[in-house]
Amino acid sequence: MMRLKMKGYGGSLYRVNAIVVKAYSFGENDRIVTLFTDRLGIIQAIAKGARKIKSHLLSATVPFSEGSYLLYKGRSLYTITQFDFEETHNKIARDMECLTCAEYLVELSMKVGTEYTDDRLYMLFKDGLKYLDNGIGEPELLVYAFSLWIMKLNGLKPNLISCTQCYSSVDDGIWFSAEAGGVLCSKCHLNYADSFRIDRSTISVCRYMEEHQFSFLSHLNILKRTRVEIDKVIKSLIRYYIDPDIRTLELLSTGEYTL
The missing domain is CATH 2.40.50.140 (Nucleic acid-binding proteins)
Known part of the structure; x- marks a missing residue:
């Protein structure tokens, strides 16, 4: 500057x-x-x-x-x-799903961004628009990846490796809790009312998304069941840590893309 x-x-x-x-x-x-x-x-x-x-x-x-x-x-x-x-990025305006996703990127960024924010959030937003404008992958996947990166940049990265409470392996079952800040084992999840069970594939995809640039999202082929679980993980994190009422997130959930 x-x-x-x-x-x-x-x-x-x-x-x-x-x-x-x-x-x-x-x-x-x-x-x-x-x-x-x-x-x-x-x-x-x-x-x-x-x-x-x-x-x-x-x-x-x-x-x-x-x-x-x-x-x-x-x-x-x-x-x-x-x-x-x-x-x-005028191609975004020609597709209502892409436009709604772009509005979600804007709304979420404005919730966490302030004056004098460093350039990492700006570059993340810029890369997200480029992804949508170029049509290189599914807008839905960008919403998930962008949300995870927002959490990461704000020191809110969820623990997706071992039980957040007792640090034990979660091989015998995986639960997720936004309140706990990540995955939980079959015993510790009982302490959190918001916990829900998820598959190991869901954790794998989430970890991939928060470690790779958006351009790599086009390489993913995700089952519908896994998408449903990822959607639930993302929503629980955004609503618990950032804002319970993200308008564009609800539009994306219902498929009603009229802004």
């Missing part, structure tokens, strides 16, 4: 890479956008005059557009002073 001083501006100017995650009109000529940046985290900025057809900032406010922004920090908002376009 470059911090600059320019004539005519009393504060600092910041050069960042960013992706537009939300945008709305403000007044007659302006637009306010929520930007996911590589160094400033998730911020709001105003693009003055962006609603005008010939505005050079019009493309800087299109959802899922990506580029280099020059921002001036005001008292309550950043102001976009310059935008160098790189790409727009």
